[in-house]
Amino acid sequence: MEYKGYEIEETKNAIIIRKVKDFNPVHTFECGQCFRWKREKDGSYTGVVRGRAVNVEFHGDKEEAGALVIKNGSIDDFINIWYDYFDLGRDYGAIKQSLMKDNIMREAVKFGYGIRLLKQDIWETLISFILSANNRIPMIMRAVEKLSEAYGEEIKLDGVSYYSFPSVDKLAASNCEELDVCKGGFRCKYILSTSQMIRDGDVRLERLETMSRDKARNELMRLPGVGPKVADCVLLYSGTKYDVFPTDVWVKRVMEELYFKREASFKEIWNFADENFGDMAGFAQQYLFYYARENKIGAKENSLG
């Protein structure tokens, strides 16, 4: 069948989506936006999204449209979940064109040509990025997995058990000691208080979309464990706001090294992003961050005095 420009074929246990452009699973799953997609030995990725465990692979050459294969996916799920989740309604070719205004962005976009911003569940993104504070990716992935194992629902795929991300109520009803099965350490108290504030309606995640960017950001920052960096990540990776520019130490060092040629404050960097990338600041950040991290640009040895 055909759906919004894509050709979809349903097989026994998978769906094949053809004519998918601007996608590379390595770029998309390893650009730092998500923590629940695991690379398998055969190069495919297995992940848990909205209570479903699926395996994804992509067949296609660089720059060309290719076929996205979702094992354990159905056409209904494609229409209700995957089309949106993989942001397949957006023209990334046009975004990349408009971002490639200078040599730095040209390099970054060329390098991460297959990045797509996933529209992830905002609640899961919130907790995941609270866990990311002063932490490393493998540990964040493990923590999210442990939380899901302890508080989520079991899902079987090919005889292997996976676990959905826990509900607000489940985490809010827990306590710091039990939450520490994820080894989140000092972050566990933030997770507990944040969960309770969300449960009690102190902060309403579903309302953020209708607010201005800055208001949504400030609203998120009322939650314990959420500062500017985490707030921007939550807004961007849930597809709530795209004109944010999450700035962590890597992005900061990259911006200083490549653009400013000197030390710069967070405010300066955000202003620069507003002026130069505008509505597309979030996409720009993602290409830059992936490019910098994979090429060790902004690594400490190279940093400015």
Added chain:
DNA sequence: TTGCAGGGGTCAA
């Protein structure tokens, strides 16, 4: 082998 710094930030003083 043991020890120590430091990590995709946030909070509190």
Added chain:
DNA sequence: TTGACCCCTGCA
């Protein structure tokens, strides 16, 4: 503006 923070890894 600055240090502490849980846990873990990498590197002397």
